[in-house]
Amino acid sequence: MSVELLLTALMIASTPILLAAIGELVVEKSGVLNLGVEGMMITGAICGFAVAVETGSPALGFIGAALGGAAMSMIFGVLTQFLLSNQVATGLALTLFGLGFSALIGQGYVGQVPPSTPKLDLGPLSDIPFLGPVLLSHDLVVYLGLALVAGVWAWLRYSRGGMILRAVGENHDAAHALGYKVIRIRLAAIAFGGACAGLGGAYLSLVRVPQWTEGMTAGAGWIALALVVFASWKPWRVLIGAWLFGGITVLQLNLQAAGVKVPVELLSMSPYLITILVLVIISSDRRRANLNAPAALGRIFHAAS
């Protein structure tokens, strides 16, 4: 098993969780905890799959997936921002709803093959040994994921919009008192998170697997959620975390294929075990765990007038 193949597979395996996690990072930075990532991902997976199969265009499929994920997140948005429902319970409900809803739409699509997503072709550049296959010959969505990380980082750090978003997530009452539209800003963040999760889901059904099966996200949404905490709400750490978790998944598949005498079950649970371990390690030091957490995370905002 070559390192080259392993790294190439890693780039692909990490993309779905990277997309979902960077979206959730923006949501949480605005002070909203949306636990429905899994539900939005699977909705994106089926929407993307259905649109791509019907139109024959993977690009339209990804757009459909983003819209589907965003529409799903707006259910959460309306419930939590206008009707002030509990974010944790609503997020869990969204996951359950998304799993069932996607299975319903997906009934006619089981066993179908989606149109294949074209890969980047830079001609001679893609033929550079090692670097070519590992970095320069993926489909555009992989690069979109990387660009989103850079974009979100720069936006949060350098733009006024990013500063307002952080302010809303830090202290929504103060932001309201200064005249910022807390609910509007949060809805936008939730929609962005939904669209990213939808893209991540579609990447699974259109590129990684590629076919539709019920419940195919298989916990990727939960890993994305854990990833945001693991990264302590920093975009570049989300990327590192996604590679780490993606790497474990790839390694596990390869070890199984190579017939290494390790119980399969142990390998399949390893990403989750490591997630738990990492969460314990970073939260063991209170100072570090609190370091970057948005102070208003998960708190319900009710404007006093």
Added chain:
Amino acid sequence: MTVPLLRLSGITKSYPGVRANDDVSFQIAPGEIHALLGENGAGKSTLVKAIYGLVKPDAGSMELNGAAYAPSEPRAARAAGVAMVFQHFSLFEALTVAENVSLGMEDPPPQRKLAAKIREVSRSYGLPLEPDRLVGDLSAGQRQRVEIIRCLLQNPRLLIMDEPTSVLTPQEVETLFGTLHKLSDEGTAILYISHKLEEIRALCDGATILRHGKVVGDCVPAERSAREMAEMMVGTDLTPPERRELTPGAVRLEARALSLPAQGQFGTPLREISLSVRAGEVLGIGGVAGNGQDELMAVLTGESPTPGGTLFLDGADISGTGPAERRSMGLRTSPEERLGHAAAPDMSLTENTLLTSGSAQGLTKKGFVAWGKTRSATEEVIETFDVRTPGPGTAARALSGGNLQKYVVGREVVRNPPIFVVNQPTWGVDAAAAATIRQSLLNLAEQGSAVVVISQDLDELLEVASWFAAMNEGTLSAPREVAGLSLDEIGLMLGGGDAQDAAAISEAENAQA
């Protein structure tokens, strides 16, 4: 006569069940420092929110510089030249000073230019600030500077200040007043809300007094005594708490070189704190917010465990015990945050009584609750402390701040605890209720209890405490007897303020040592 800067006519605003403002009219001249006085719930906050565009009045009109003024949102108010410094700071702890300032501006310049401007303006008004620091690392006084600078950068014509001095040391108050006078000389009018009548007498040119949402009078503060103004606010005569000579008994509560590392990113560590309180004594602990008072409170209540051999009750080591165990030993407490910490918001007063008085009082028996007894115990608190509520079945959340405060302090005090520790006993409570609570603390000491009062209100501490100690960055100064202690000395003990004070503080500390 010149055109007033701001004229309010007939402002009325109702909420369900209460008329917060009823036909309020007054005016402010350019450059005037105008005080708005009133008890809690008199409608001051609603009124300033209307001026700042956060609340839309039901009736009435406002004029700014002779033109109609009806801001629909704070942005509009800011654009018209009205700025506000909030009572509870509207700052973002995880953001830098420059970012916080930028968020409060309409057209902020790029960060680098803004940083330079913050340095320049803050220095010229004697409120130095470092733009790159995180607000979470600043003291309360420095945070307030951030808010003021944020307002000043917009060249306001009217600056609204809601309780600006409640978190400041006397030295910081002096600095602030200097800044306000300078602003007023430049033609900026200031609308100043405070409970501290002596400050208003020293600072303000005019005052409007509100009671139950209506204007009940106006005066020139310098020509009235604080007592007269207080009586105009309350509408009745006030009697200050009485205090009798006490002979202290044996040491009840003692801390020996107690240290605790900081909890959380913005927490304060406790450093080698030693204190002892004798029966019949009230130890007052002052200090600017965030200097370790909350941490000390948590240690005394038993919420934060401390290493063995640091905390003693009647000579017995209680360092490792929890709150319930300490309560059964006679140490009762009342924390600062009344809703959510001292009382469970959605539970009735009866249930809240059960939570702190359960086993110690025979309100529970073999795991079962004696509801009848609990209810009558609650009724006793309500009656003794004049808690205004429909009855013991009311949820804690439904009480007004002052009434709930009377309840949470009263609930402990009626048990005559041998040791009582209270944090901010009259925070946000109006004059009459505050007097009741302070009197009850004095009565408790008189009956031979050891009382610890942690407060940011120095006047309160001077009124009830027999000994005074100050907290500063997690250390506790050596206690001094209150009799014969001057306000200046206290200010130095509190140790806030500017660099020039630091030398004086260390001198004072050397002199004490």
